[in-house]
Amino acid sequence: MKNFPTIAFCFFCLLCLTGCAGPQTAAAPEADDRPNVVFFLADDQDIYDYGVYGNEWVHTPAVDRLAREGMRFVNAFTPQAICAPSRSATFTGRYPLKNGCFMNHSRTKDIRSVTDYMSDLGYEVVLAGKSHVQPAKVYDWDLSWETVPVEGKPRKHIPLDSIEAYFARADRPFCMFITSMYPHGKWFDVPARPADSLLWHPHNEHKRSDEVYRKQRSGYYRSIEEDNAQLESVLDLVDRYQSENTLFVYASDHGVTGKFSLYDRGLNVPLVVRWPGVIEAGRVSDVLVNFVDVLPTLVDLAGGEPDPDFDGVSFLPVLKGSEQEIHEYVYGVRTSQNIMAAAVFPSRMVRSKEYKYIRNFNSMEVVEQNMQGKPYLNEFIRMGAQKFAGVPFEELYHVTEDPFEEVNLAKDPAHQELRETLSQEMFAWMKEQGDILREEAGWMPIICAERFQLDKEETFRAVPDHLEGTITSADCLPLEY
Known part of the structure; x- marks a missing residue:
């Protein structure tokens, strides 16, 4: 103890020096340069009913623009041509029987979903619009905003004000699903178009002279235009606030003329992806993909490891230029x-x-x-x-x-x-x-x-x-x- 005064004096000096240096802080983390994700999902629209997919009679300039600026898939499929099972497969990376939601208006099993996987990787996970998935403990969004009524329109609209406010303040990577209620019926009440201003296929060719059917199709086309206008507004917001590093995905949950069925007009879905600086503009891919591949791709994008229980696999290499197949087969369910x-x-x-x-x-x-x-x-x-x-x-x-x-x-x-x-x-x-x-x-x-x-x-x-x-x-x- 006879050296105690000397030790105490040294310790006092050390405290003084530390105090003069100011409070000690951890080194600032490196900036997170992982891309944001915006996934815009339309409701009940056939793959055939887009300009870029071959319908000259329907007005879809925003989707067509995305395809010019990014890549378009021609062999993308949903596992079930109905709302809740299609969305649940997208959000869980598992086919309907495995995730439990193989009937419409039904629940997913108590499993992990996109809200868990992406949150664990540091992303904020947001839903803006129609949900149609349950239970809440599986789909535990960090933020969610419901659709909003618009006077004179047959369906509610996506919450653009909330989306804009979020884009303006977002300061960490986010994954936002913008889920529209269009063009799902009830459609706009408009006059029937002439038969030669609608696109016809073998499954509806026999209805050319049916004015009631043509009126329905005309209202459906008008609802497509309404949804395209919403998409255009979202793209403008992304370009204004988040243009530097955002992966933008557009899809429809399933086709309307093949709804409930296992035919391609129900299961084959539009899928268009834009990622400036990564995806070559104007690409078209015929690689076979399924909605169960969406979550594995997002996890891969965020730097995570795929869950062995996923049915899907990442198509991130395809987005980056690969044309190598990721599936020999995809599967479908009808209930x-x-x-x-x-x-x-x-x-x-x-x-x-x-x-x-x-x-x-x-x-x-x-x-x-x-x-x-x-x-x-x-x-x-x-x-x-x-x-x-x-x-x-x-x-x-x-x-x-x-x-x-x-x-x-x-x-x-x-x-x-x-x-x-x-x-x-x-x-x-x-x-x-x-x-x-x-x-x-x-x-x-x-x-x-x-x-x-x-x-x-x-x-x-x-x-x-x-x-x-x-x-x-x-x-x-x-x-x-």
Whole structure:
């Protein structure tokens, strides 16, 4: 202790020197130069109904501009041609059966979503517009703003004021989903266009002289223009506030003329991506991608590692110039329950770049094998098959030569090996997904839907009096989440 005065004096001097130097702080972190992400999602618009995708009669200058400044995908797909399952797959990186949302108006399982993955990587995750996904604990947005009513317009608009205020103040990387309610009906009430000012395809060519149908299509075209105007406003805001380092994605959740189906007019979606300084302007890619690839791509972009449970993979290399395929196949789900026109008619699909195979598990060809032990359930099963009486048990299409899927090759002797290969691939995928359907006939699950029940009358579904209210929870496939 005899050296204590000297030690104390030295310690006092050290404190004085430290104090003179001012408070000590950690070194400032390097600036975060990872790109922001803005993902604009339209609602119920066919891939055919854009200028850049070949429709000269519809006005889409903002989407066309994005394609000129970025890249356009021609083989992008959603796994299900209906709102909630399409969005849930996009936000979770998992197909509908695995994530749990394989019916419209239904919930996702208790799994991680984009709000978890991107928040963990330091991004603020924002929803601006229509949600249509649940539960809130899975989709836990850092910020969210609902759509806003506009006088004289048939649908609510995206919250542009909130979006602008956010862009102006954002000081760290963000991932914003701007989800429009257009062009989804109710459409604008406008006069019917002449038939030669609308685009026609094999599935609607027979309605050329139907003025009611042409009026509907004209209102749909007008709603597309309204959505394009919203997109243009968002692009102007991005260019004003966040132009230096923003990846901008445009897509539609699914097509409207193929809604609920497994045909390309429902599943093939527009996908346009702009990333100044990275994506070569004016590129067109035919690489096969699916909405389940969106989240893995965002995680990759943010510097994270993909979750082994993802069904999708990152297409970031494609954005940077690669044309190497990331999938041999993409898959599709059809669930016709829990919609207003509910019916027992489930289907599954596998698609390569050239061919598509579909199996309709309750077609008229096999309906008798699907009957259950209870007569009232048998009636619902038969009603489902009869509603789609013209749809065969198996469908096989050469989609590159037959894009509107008019020639079914499933029974063509020359295509039997291919049919078997694709069906085996589909069933292997179904098993991996934990699908509720089985390969063998004789099993046709009934789902007790929360919103649109099979035994309840709805706007688009008539139920015989003796069948109303007959289905009980004991008749239904349990979904324990």
